[in-house]
Amino acid sequence: MSFFGVIKDISLFGYIIRTFIVGITAFLVGRYILKRTLNQLTAYDFVLVWILGALTVAPLLDGEISFTYIMAPLITLFFWHYIISLISLKNRDLSLFFNGKPIILIDDGKIIRKNLKKHFINVDLLMSELRLKNIFDVSEVKYVILEPNGHFSTIKKENLRSVTPTDLKLTAKPVDLPLVIINDGKLFEENLIKSGANKEWIMNNLAMYNEDDMKNIYLATIDSSKKLYVSKKD
Incomplete structure (x- = not known):
């Protein structure tokens, strides 16, 4: 049990045991944190994950930090994140405060320069994001939206969008997973x-x-x- 407490002169074996414990703790942190946090990393989620990571490895970096000392902040942060996420589902204003809101970067083919500058996005980065979506000409774009999780959503102009079965008034075959x-x-x-x-x-x-x-x-x-x-x- 001494591995959990304060160890001023930690041995190599002690480091191995603590590394094993940190690995288990890190797995549990990743396993039980809300899936939205991992898949849609907003600024608020990023701060939480960063703090949780720092707390988890702290006893490994410093033998004088006890595992028992980090349990209280870990549990508190988990509880705080759960409560804030729950409230955000009910309150849109609070959700926008913690998660941010979508920002329009291109509106009807026109680049909104002030929004690019506000989020430190230059034209090269904007063009690279468009190329990732197989768009090489800004004139093809109807909207580009910077989402709260940092992703870019792109909508082409109406006459350049792919034709769908609905446009042709056809019935599409259902798609099943193999x-x-x-x-x-x-x-x-x-x-x-x-x-x-x-x-x-x-x-x-x-x-x-x-x-x-x-x-x-x-x-x-x-x-x-x-x-x-x-x-x-x-």
Whole structure:
């Protein structure tokens, strides 16, 4: 239990034990923090994650810092983050205060320079973000919006948008996720049943790939139309 307390002269073995404990603590921090924090990192979430990370590794960097001393601030920050997130769901003004609000950078093809300067975004960065969305000409853009999490949302002008089945008054075929039926040589019988196929059907189709043993298959998937995808092991 001395590994949890204050250690003035920590040994190499003590560092190893503390590193192991820090690893578990860091995993728990990442496991139980709100998923929104990890996927949509706003300024408020970034500060929280940064503080939690610093607290978690503090006992590893300084042997005189006890693990017991960091539990109170860790629990407090978790509680504070949960409460603020819950209140933000109910109160839009508070949500905008903590998370920020979307900023329009291009409005109907016109670059809003004051918003670029306000957020220290130069033209080169703006153009690189457009190129990532396969847009190479600003004149094609209707809106560019800087989201609270730092991502850029882009909308093309109406005459340059991709045609959809709705535009042509057509009914699109439903899209279903393919089912994994073989993973690293192991047959997933539950997914095989869901697909409406059977083992004999799978083996017959594997023969088309000059394969007669599932153990040699790295990945095999099947879609709703019973189209089979097969990737062999090297």
